[in-house]
Amino acid sequence: MLNFEIARKRMVQEQIVNRGITNPRIIDAFLKIPRHLFVQEAMAAQAYSDGPLPIGEKQTISQPYMVAYMTDLLNLSGNEQLLEVGTGSGYQTAILATLVKRVSTIERIRSLAMQARKVLDSLHLLNVNIKIGDGTLGWPEEGPFDAILVTAGAPAVPETVAAQLAPGGRLIIPVGDESNQTIIRIIKEKDGTLTRETGIGCRFVPLIGQQGWQING
Numbered sequence: 120m121l122n123f124e125i126a127r128k129r130m131v132q133e134q135i136v137n138r139g140i141t142n143p144r145i146i147d148a149f150l151k152i153p154r155h156l157f158v159q160e161a162m163a164a165q166a167y168s169d170g171p172l173p174i175g176e177k178q179t180i181s182q183p184y185m186v187a188y189m190t191d192l193l194n195l196s197g198n199e200q201l202l203e204v205g206t207g208s209g210y211q212t213a214i215l216a217t218l219v220k221r222v223s224t225i226e227r228i229r230s231l232a233m234q235a236r237k238v239l240d241s242l243h244l245l246n247v248n249i250k251i252g253d254g255t256l257g258w259p260e261e262g263p264f265d266a267i268l269v270t271a272g273a274p275a276v277p278e279t280v281a282a283q284l285a286p287g288g289r290l291i292i293p294v295g296d297e298s299n300q301t302i303i304r305i306i307k308e309k310d311g312t313l314t315r316e317t318g319i320g321c322r323f324v325p326l327i328g329q330q331g332w333q334i335n336g
């Protein structure tokens with residue numbers, strides 16, 4: 120039988136540290152959160168492999184490296200009020216919840232949100248608020264946010280979400296067409312201007328909503 124702790128340590132070393140992510144707080148979070156609890160039981164043996172996995176509803180749990188890469192770009196110090204759009208399995212949510220003060224996360228598919236809530240509760244991650252709805256509109260009642268992470272591919276940066284950044288805040292989002300995107304980092308300067316930086320290429324499921332892709336048919 121697979122030893123999950125050993126598999127997790129190997130994942131962290133080979134997929135995350137060896138690829139250049141060395142922030143000790145992030146490493147600790149990945150060593151602590153049991154990724155196999157966020158996939159269906161039949162897939163638990165693959166939970167620490169180097170890629171995304173299906174989680175049902177045609178959605179995926181992201182590749183561990185991608186979760187680490189985007190988390191690293193957020194430059195988290197520990198005091199942040201953070202918005203996540205696209206809860207999915209809740210794995211990235213769990214990593215973030217160990218690194219910031221409070222996570223507000225939005226998922227459009229009810230069954231995924233409910234399952235994520237169950238696993239997060241079982242891990243006693245109590246600083247997470249989950250909403251079922253269209254995350255392209257953000258969550259103004261919980262903002263402004265010091266950090267925002269969108270975990271689905273967008274045609275463009277949703278303006279309503281960017282507007283919910285606090286001064287000094289960072290927004291990470293994959294932007295591109297439906298099959299290929301680039302990770303973008305938006306920083307809201309203290310004077311309110313937005314600066315934009317480009318990261319690595321990626322392939323995410325689509326961000327579906329009023330300020331994302333429209334569902335056809």
Ligand code: SAM
Nearest residue numbers: 180205207208210211226227254270326327328
């Ligand atoms: N970070 C997640 C994880 O570790 O499991 C992976 C998220 S998955 C790649 C993207 C998620 O975004 C899917 O669960 C999808 O249903 C959700 N999504 C897509 N459009 C959305 C929207 N407008 N609002 C909220 N969630 C959305």
